[in-house]
Amino acid sequence: MGIFIGAGVLFCLIMSLKILIKAVRKGTFLSFETVCVIGLVYISFLIGFAMLYLLLQEYNVIVLIENGNELKGSYFEKMESCLYFSAVTLFSVGYGDITPVGIGRWLALIEAFFGYILPTTVVARTVIEIEKGQ
Template sequence: MDTLSWIAIIVICLIVIASLVGFIRGGRFHFQVEMRESRFSAEIFYTLLVIYSIVIIGFGLIYFILSLHHITLVENGELKEVSIFGTFVHSFYFSGVTLLTIGYGDITPIGIGRLIALVEALIGYVLPTAFVLKLVQNSQEGRKD
């Protein structure tokens, strides 16, 4: 990559980081533009991160255990023999991708793994909704006080 591309990447990263830090801190001014007050709750944000991490680890362990018996995951349409560490990495990768994006299709569940992946994907859709509802509830309680 040329120098201009690296500069653009660095500038974009700095803007994203500054925006995230400002959002998390609840600041009112971002890049000289006044924005409405943030309703960000650090407690809810960290709780969401911990719950997502627990779900990814839990389902990753389920996929790993089932993959040891060649029951769960197929890579690129065929069952490949990989090391224990490779199986571990594939299981946690698949768990994270399934929870956060509903998958890329490079690793596919088979058998009971399809049902497990379906449940994990459903959890991935429901969790953000629950936290948004909690933020709305907190906001409404704040207005009553």
């Protein structure tokens, strides 16, 4: 069952990227709709990676440790920690209070890559559109 959920989350992440690429190709890149799409892509990445961390944690694959210990608590407490870690990883380099281990390091690396590449894409595309207009 976990494999199907994980595959569904990965599918959603891929579709979010596809939607962003379509918005970039439209031409009116800084429209209100485009800003909303970029925000939704960020949210989908944040939630998608958090669900991957949580799914692995629930199947006893330790991917995150908090203060040197495995994540403890109820399902919702673990979910909160995974969402927090995902947000910190996507928007910054992290604080170090929750640390990825094992396969979690690779997931965090991929998430951080997307967190850095999305704003770069927006700036690059905007500069290209400005130069085309001159």
